[in-house]
Amino acid sequence: PPEVLKDSSVPFAYAASVFWGEKAKYIVAAGAIAATLGALNGWLLIQGQIPMASAQDGLFPKIFARVNRHGSPIIGIAISSVLASTVLTFRFSEHLAQVFGFMMNLSTLSVLTPYLMTIISLLLLLKRDAIRNRMMQTVSWLSIGFCLWIIYGCGLEVVAYGGLLVLAGIFIYFTLIKPKK
Numbered sequence: 001p002p003e004v005l006k007d008s009s010v011p012f013a014y015a016a017s018v019f020w021g022e023k024a025k026y027i028v029a030a031g032a033i034a035a036t037l038g039a040l041n042g043w044l045l046i047q048g049q050i051p052m053a054s055a056q057d058g059l060f061p062k063i064f065a066r067v068n069r070h071g072s073p074i075i076g077i078a079i080s081s082v083l084a085s086t087v088l089t090f091r092f093s094e095h096l097a098q099v100f101g102f103m104m105n106l107s108t109l110s111v112l113t114p115y116l117m118t119i120i121s122l123l124l125l126l127k128r129d130a131i132r133n134r135m136m137q138t139v140s141w142l143s144i145g146f147c148l149w150i151i152y153g154c155g156l157e158v159v160a161y162g163g164l165l166v167l168a169g170i171f172i173y174f175t176l177i178k179p180k181k
Helices: 002-007 011-020 022-056 074-090 096-128 134-154 156-180
Strands: none
Touching: 011 022, 022 074, 022 096, 096 134, 096 156, 134 156
């Protein structure tokens, strides 16, 4: 029943048990755990690499370019983890499924933002260089539309948090990076 699914902390596992039996609940739960761990692993890997690459390009404080003896951007991983944990504490009182959904949407937004900026940059370069490639322009505009549609689907609260993160990055750039250039 919808009212049970609405209040369930494991709605997919519950639905699987209704349709395919009790064992299906555990299979779906195991799949959800594997997906969560995979997403977490990917997030951990990317959250140190992006600040490190930005620092190497001179767009972020140099401390983020520091790596440990294994080549891992330990400072970026540590600071990003603290920031992610801080965001999670604001959501701690909510249902676990809601927190998971929020974090997935926030990570989606954080991955889409550079894509969106890259596509916009491509369109500006095409215009600046007077390149009239209709296919490239069409694909670029469709890509922008897709990114905006997905960002809209993330929800207003996620976009607000993402906006705060972007503003923090702009603040860091103009206070710590640009004065040195």
